[in-house]
Amino acid sequence: MPGEDRKPVKKSRSLIFKTHIMKxxxxxxxxxxxxxxxAISLSFATEATNSSQIGYYNDPSIPGIQQVLGGVDCPDHGEVSCEFNGFQVYADQALTIKLYERE
Structure with missing residues (x-):
């Protein structure tokens, strides 16, 4: 009824204890x-996006053509040259295909 005060319902200790154990x-x-x-499923989902190619550069202080360690993520078209330690990076060992920064 509207004017009646309701008494709070007391739960038994065993019920509270069982609920706590379940939680x-x-x-x-x-x-x-x-x-x-x-974590396992996300690791497989992101593996395909970690693709990089091998890049090559010519450092005059080191004899021979050097390979970029870890690969590069530079396409073979663009406007800004892809560089490693200040040297132009190429896609082939003959240093004929220039690589460029991603836009």
């Missing part, structure tokens, strides 16, 4: 397993 089991087992599965 902690969920967080201790299911949540870490979900995080691990998510």
């Amino acid at each position: 902690s089991k969920v967080f201790k087992t299911i949540l870490p397993a979900f995080a691990i599965l998510l």
Whole structure:
């Protein structure tokens, strides 16, 4: 009724304890397993985007054509030259195909 004061319902201690145990089991087992599965699936999803090509440059102080360690992410068309340590980077060892910075 509108004017009546309602008494709060008391839950039994065993019910509260069981609920607390269920919540902690969920967080201790299911949540870490979900995080691990998510990390594994994202690692496979990003692997395909890590593509780079081998780049070559000619440093006069080092004899021979040098290879860019780790590869380069430069296309063979553009306006700004792709450089490594101040030297123009090429796609081939003959140093005929210039590489350019991504726009």
